[in-house]
Amino acid sequence: MDVRLDGRVALVTGGSKGIGLAVARSFLEAGARVAILARGQEALDTAAASLAAEGLTELRAYSCDVSKPDAISAIHARVVADLGPVDILVNNAGTSRTLAFETITDEEWQEDFDLKLFAAIRMSRAVWPAMKERGFGRIINVLNTFAKAPRGGSAPTSVSRAAGMALTKVMAGEGAPHGILVNALLVGLIMSDQWVRRHAATAPAMQLEDFAQTLVTDVPLGRIGRAEEFANLACFLASDKGSYITGTAINVDGGRSPVV
Numbered sequence: 001m002d003v004r005l006d007g008r009v010a011l012v013t014g015g016s017k018g019i020g021l022a023v024a025r026s027f028l029e030a031g032a033r034v035a036i037l038a039r040g041q042e043a044l045d046t047a048a049a050s051l052a053a054e055g056l057t058e059l060r061a062y063s064c065d066v067s068k069p070d071a072i073s074a075i076h077a078r079v080v081a082d083l084g085p086v087d088i089l090v091n092n093a094g095t096s097r098t099l100a101f102e103t104i105t106d107e108e109w110q111e112d113f114d115l116k117l118f119a120a121i122r123m124s125r126a127v128w129p130a131m132k133e134r135g136f137g138r139i140i141n142v143l144n145t146f147a148k149a150p151r152g153g154s155a156p157t158s159v160s161r162a163a164g165m166a167l168t169k170v171m172a173g174e175g176a177p178h179g180i181l182v183n184a185l186l187v188g189l190i191m192s193d194q195w196v197r198r199h200a201a202t203a204p205a206m207q208l209e210d211f212a213q214t215l216v217t218d219v220p221l222g223r224i225g226r227a228e229e230f231a232n233l234a235c236f237l238a239s240d241k242g243s244y245i246t247g248t249a250i251n252v253d254g255g256r257s258p259v260v
Helices: 018-029 039-055 071-081 107-133 157-178 193-202 208-214 227-238
Strands: 010-015 033-036 058-064 088-091 137-144 180-189 249-252
Touching: 010 018, 010 071, 010 107, 018 033, 018 039, 018 088, 018 227, 033 039, 039 058, 039 157, 071 107, 071 137, 088 107, 088 227, 107 137, 107 157, 107 180, 137 157, 137 227, 157 180, 180 227, 193 208, 227 249
Parallel strands: 010 033, 010 088, 033 058, 088 137, 137 180, 180 249
Antiparallel strands: none
16 A cells, blocks of 8 residues: 655654654655654754655754744744645644652643643644645644553643543544544654653663663563654555544554553
8 A cells, every 4th residue: 555645745743853753754755745843953953864864855844842822823834834734733742741640730730731732732723724725634643542541640641641632532523524634643652762861861771672671561562662653654644545534542552551
């Protein structure tokens, strides 16, 4: 099956590293023009250079803090001016911040919701009118499996991600009559920059591959996932091949989640 995105414009938040970068690469390989957003300019420059070295040049990289409403409006206008109306949006900004409930301050709750929920709301709202007018749109909300199966010590991430899953269902219902398909992909243990950082902080003497293996004792497939595997599914959902899939939340976790 040949999955193509020729002529499509895609915008990926949190696109400079890990899962976001893998998604951007997959979209570029499928023929899309892609905008990636992240806060750090250095990481964006590195990502753009690595993709260009692979011959993937239909890319624009923009520094943007998507937790700020005005920043979203401004960057959306720039992307449209540079590449055209957005056909595919991947809301991938955010970290897996987990704290003990009683220690989480109001400010920490607000920061988490601003980055993970309100950024997705505002970015989706920005691209929605043009998608609706053209009768085509794909929005993919990147969440994690705590959205379905939260546990003690998993807030604030589990709460903001659960809200993101509800948002996905709401937008899917409203978008369907206009050809806008909205789905969520729920991350399990996928090798990404956060695990590289955790390895460096907690077990620098251990090989990264060995460290990763210590994380997967409860993963039926017995290994950590690759960002490319996640990106493959995102690319399918963004394409015409995924034209009858909307309003669903798919685990990408090697079978780890107790909830389907």
